[in-house]
Amino acid sequence: xxxxxxxxxxLGEKVLRIDNVVKRFGDNTVLDHVSFDVHQHETxxxxxxxxxxxSTLMKCVNLLEQVNDGQIWLGDTDITDPRIDQDKAxxxxxxxxxxxxxxxxxxVLNNVTLAARKVHKWPREKAEEKAMRLLTRIGMQDxxxxxxxxxxxxxxxRVAIARALMMEPELLLLxxxxxxxxxxxxxxxxxxxxxxxxxxxxxxxxTHEMSFAHDAADRIVLLRRGHIAENGSPEEVxxxxxxxxxxxxxxxxxxx
Amino acid sequence: xxxxxxxxxxxVELEREAFRKKEGMRSVLTSVVSTLVFVALVVITLKNSPGxxxxxxxxxxxxxxxxxxxxxxxxLLLNIRVxxxxxxxxAILGTSLALVRITTxxxxxxxxxxxxxxxxxxxxxxxxVVLYLIGFGIPGLGLFGRMNKxxxxxxxxxxxxSAYIAEVLRAGFEDVHPSQRASARSLxxxxxxxxxxxxxxxxxxxxxxALMNDFISMQKDVGLISTLGAVDAVRAAQIVVAKTYNFTxxxxxxxxxxxxSVPFIILNDWYQERxxxxxxxxGMV
Numbered sequence: 433x434x435x436x437x438x439x440x441x442x443l444g445e446k447v448l449r450i451d452n453v454v455k456r457f458g459d460n461t462v463l464d465h466v467s468f469d470v471h472q473h474e475t476x477x478x479x480x481x482x483x484x485x486x487s488t489l490m491k492c493v494n495l496l497e498q499v500n501d502g503q504i505w506l507g508d509t510d511i512t513d514p515r516i517d518q519d520k521a522x523x524x525x526x527x528x529x530x531x532x533x534x535x536x537x538x539x540v541l542n543n544v545t546l547a548a549r550k551v552h553k554w555p556r557e558k559a560e561e562k563a564m565r566l567l568t569r570i571g572m573q574d575x576x577x578x579x580x581x582x583x584x585x586x587x588x589x590r591v592a593i594a595r596a597l598m599m600e601p602e603l604l605l606l607x608x609x610x611x612x613x614x615x616x617x618x619x620x621x622x623x624x625x626x627x628x629x630x631x632x633x634x635x636x637x638x639t640h641e642m643s644f645a646h647d648a649a650d651r652i653v654l655l656r657r658g659h660i661a662e663n664g665s666p667e668e669v670x671x672x673x674x675x676x677x678x679x680x681x682x683x684x685x686x687x688x
Numbered sequence: 689x690x691x692x693x694x695x696x697x698x699x700v701e702l703e704r705e706a707f708r709k710k711e712g713m714r715s716v717l718t719s720v721v722s723t724l725v726f727v728a729l730v731v732i733t734l735k736n737s738p739g740x741x742x743x744x745x746x747x748x749x750x751x752x753x754x755x756x757x758x759x760x761x762x763x764l765l766l767n768i769r770v771x772x773x774x775x776x777x778x779a780i781l782g783t784s785l786a787l788v789r790i791t792t793x794x795x796x797x798x799x800x801x802x803x804x805x806x807x808x809x810x811x812x813x814x815x816x817v818v819l820y821l822i823g824f825g826i827p828g829l830g831l832f833g834r835m836n837k838x839x840x841x842x843x844x845x846x847x848x849x850s851a852y853i854a855e856v857l858r859a860g861f862e863d864v865h866p867s868q869r870a871s872a873r874s875l876x877x878x879x880x881x882x883x884x885x886x887x888x889x890x891x892x893x894x895x896x897x898a899l900m901n902d903f904i905s906m907q908k909d910v911g912l913i914s915t916l917g918a919v920d921a922v923r924a925a926q927i928v929v930a931k932t933y934n935f936t937x938x939x940x941x942x943x944x945x946x947x948x949s950v951p952f953i954i955l956n957d958w959y960q961e962r963x964x965x966x967x968x969x970x971g972m973v
Binding site: 494495496519520522523525526527529530531532533534535536537546547550551552592595596599605 | 865867868870871872873874875876877878881885886889890893
């Protein structure tokens with residue numbers, strides 16, 4: 433856990449501001465006044481045990497779930513405001529899920545260009561040119577005409593990331609993108625995320641890959657039972673935790 | 689099973705190949721023999737049944753076959769027209785019902801109830817009763833004057849079949865993984881675009897065999913409009929039967945209905961094969 437090749441970029445504007453967000457399912461309060469920010473060029477890893485509320489928080493940020501209180505700001509837009517154009521807000525955020533990201537009935541190229549063609553009304557040539565550049569960058573240009581089920585899980589996730597990057601989103605949400613992968617394929621996906629970070633992407637990722645979170649994230653946000661238990665640098669939170677419950681949490685992962 | 693000569697093959701594999709070949713030959717031989725025995729049994733049973741000459745004369749008479757052919761074919765043209773309209777109508781009504789049923793918004797609540805009640809009732813009523821209700825009930829209201837029987841029959845077929853199709857479609861829509869929908873929405877696609885570009889194409893692929901089956905079933909059920917008095921293939925056959933006291937025209941009609949369905953059965957097989965190939969092997973489109 434010692435590789436310190438982190439390029440410290442100066443913290444830019446706040447891209448995402450989560451402000452006192454509350455989410456309840458019936459009587460069960462899953463998120464209880466959660467607040468934190470993600471700055472430009474920053475990579476924030478959202479950690480927590482199953483049921484801690486990380487997935488729910490990711491869904492709220494992506495507008496797949498409605499918050500019960502509080503606000504989420506994307507730049508200057510309050511995306512929890514029901515009066516805004518939600519589709520437009522969504523297209524400013526790139527999202528990659530755990531699995532079933534790619535559309536099985538479309539080629540890799542059509543998957544990557546879909547949003548550009550249908551949402552942003554780009555002409556096909558322009559969209560394909562840009563998509564091919566992206567695919568070439570991740571070494572997938574030969575697979576452009578393939579259908580997703582001809583690709584390995586790792587390749588599918590890389591294409592999904594490329595698709596999320598296509599419209600140059602202000603924020604990239606990665607929701608446990610390696611959880612459904614063969615351990616041998618996790619590396620290639622994480623490598624790609626590291627590369628994006630070096631290029632200055634703003635990333636919020638929910639993950640169970642502790643060593644990756646430690647090495648790649650600028651900041652760790654640890655959720656516990658709907659509250660923020662820790663919010664600090666990987667060194668503070670993971671290497672020298674003071675809170676006994678936090679110590680237990682990371683100790684449990686280290687034993688695995 | 690063709691072996692490439694460039695690879696060296698071990699004796700074990702050669703011996704296995706030889707064994708498989710022998711087994712293959714034997715199973716072909718077995719099926720040929722069993723088919724011959726089966727056909728022979730059927731022929732012998734028919735020939736030996738006491739009533740066979742009369743059945744043969746009343747159902748499979750060449751003269752009446754030739755006599756009925758032109759009239760039944762003409763009637764079939766009506767069935768084909770009805771089928772074409774019913775197909776489009778069912779697709780529209782069935783899809784609408786399915787879409788209404790999968791909505792979740794509060795505004796749509798009454799429509800969901802209506803759609804659900806409709807599919808429940810229509811799937812329960814025998815087709816023939818629907819035909820009577822529409823075919824005799826609507827003109828009975830006296831609102832529209834004299835109405836074409838074929839038009840009413842088509843409406844009844846659409847009403848009945850769209851209930852079945854709606855349920856098949858709904859199952860298909862719900863079978864597409866929720867992540868696909870979430871992915872589409874997070875790319876900024878609208879609700880309608882998500883449905884049209886992502887959910888429906890994948891759902892159709894999964895339910896194509898079921899839909900095709902319903903379509904083939906519809907193909908023969910358009911023959912039921914004859915009960916309203918529309919002169920289609922079945923009715924034309926009936927007219928000849930009434931004149932000649934020979935049932936061969938019904939066989940003519942059946943044969944024509946079968947011929948009509950064969951291309952679609954072949955098309956369905958071909959389509960599914962193509963989808964399988966495209967999605968499994970990817971490739972050079």
